[in-house]
Amino acid sequence: MSRSVNRGPIPDREALRQARARIADCIHATPVMTCTSLDQQSGARLFFKCENLQKVGAFKMRGASNAVLCLDDAARRRGVVTHSSGNHAQALACAAACTGVSAHIVMPESAPAVKVAAVRGYGADITFCAPTMAAREKTLDQLRETTGALFIPPYDNPDVIAGQATCAMELLEQVADLDCMITPVGGGGLLSGAALAVDYHASHTRVFGAEPSGADDAARSLHAGKLRGNAEVQTIADGLHADLGKLPFQIIKPRVSDILVVDDGDIIAAMHLLFERMELVIEPSAATALAAVYKHREIFAGLRVGIVLSGGNVDLSELPF
């Protein structure tokens, strides 16, 4: 498939359309689920987009697939590289394997064995480093030099964002007349992709982000009108530790109604509900959006709300309930 015609930093409507066609064979079109008892409890009509049932167990498969499939032949031959201890590592390894591209993943020595095994299972080359961001970046730079591989970042990249946008595009087709859509926000790839999809295809729908109070840089950034970082991070939602990226913020700022902040207790309660009432395994990050709907009932009362369950890769031996 051809490279996106989009050349500006913000993916346009055509870039999203192309991303969707490009990755169709690499991803699952995930189901949307509903639950009468959660509707009754929340006072809203909730539609859950189950990206926990996506390949590698997270929406990250969409962006990684699009980024790898956007490579030209020369770049494909050199391969791709990233650093991650989480879902992006698995997604890039899987997307590269699906498309016959070699992947080099820098992982901290502290990464859980199950994640290391998953990345290795996709045939990726793993390089371990000390568990600091400085060591990760240095190791990544060395790998780029020795291999010539292209760095695929987890969120601050138009091809990655266009890929994540396909999740909201599907949801808008699966459920008519959504009043609101809400996604968790960490680095902002998922939320910015959703904001673009809604902007292009359902501009009457309001988009919200949901963020843990222990890593609330995106909410502070949106309210201040400029990027703010986290001095320190303290939340069970380990997928949302990253600071909001520059390009995601540029996209989110004029398109997102608000970013709602919830505490870890709210997140754990929502996670338990999703396990118990919907029989879905989700990671804490994925429960953040439902937690925000429960905490801010006044916003969502009586509305049709699309909720993205972003991923399901949780350590089952350490469930918080």
Added chain:
Amino acid sequence: MSRSVNRGPIPDREALRQARARIADCIHATPVMTCTSLDQQSGARLFFKCENLQKVGAFKMRGASNAVLCLDDAARRRGVVTHSSGNHAQALACAAACTGVSAHIVMPESAPAVKVAAVRGYGADITFCAPTMAAREKTLDQLRETTGALFIPPYDNPDVIAGQATCAMELLEQVADLDCMITPVGGGGLLSGAALAVDYHASHTRVFGAEPSGADDAARSLHAGKLRGNAEVQTIADGLHADLGKLPFQIIKPRVSDILVVDDGDIIAAMHLLFERMELVIEPSAATALAAVYKHREIFAGLRVGIVLSGGNVDLSELPF
């Protein structure tokens, strides 16, 4: 809708067709999921019918709905009654609520609070009794006398079996050319329903049951050619404690290739795989069929196998891993 025309004890093809049409508005048409890594591990091509995502979290909703919807007007006015501490109680309460029939449920005082709350949430009338089968049956008889309500048993009933058969009917439509279908077996409602659906619609498909070694009466019954009970029951699969029913056995005996026995360790390992790889919350009973496929690879190698994940109502505070 009209009463089934089927008058014999074994539901015929038309009874299954009518059951499917009758309950369509009461149940979810559940999705079928696949998982590449489980296919690779098992050496078979596995199609998981997700009855854990069914209303009330279990296939039991199908049989209970059909039984309630088969009542004539006089019986509807008198209501329904059953005794159960498990999924049948929730299913009958929910099916009765959906159709405007009053439900009386006898539950042992030892029933988990979460199950009592679920039954009460559907508006059913609960009568508690001592946690013995004698007390349950005596309390049930008293309720039948005072209310005139009709007893809906959990599996030994043609309307219930015809309802459970709709699960396999859907699966056969969702996945072409299944070589085998396998379901857990306790009282036998699900397995006998699957056996009928396959007999009528896909007679080349072989049907298997899966049973825990600590409650293996169905396997012993099939091998002996006559009903055998369990002297005592010892398994984590609490949904499979019941002895095989008479009508289910009559149906299963000529139609099921084998009943495969697995240990609790096999069940727990399969349950963990389904949580971790497929992001699905399932109860131990539901993992029994996958455990049997792993344990008996020689039977299923290279085949297309439909696996019914029968339910997801597990106590999350007591996961065995």
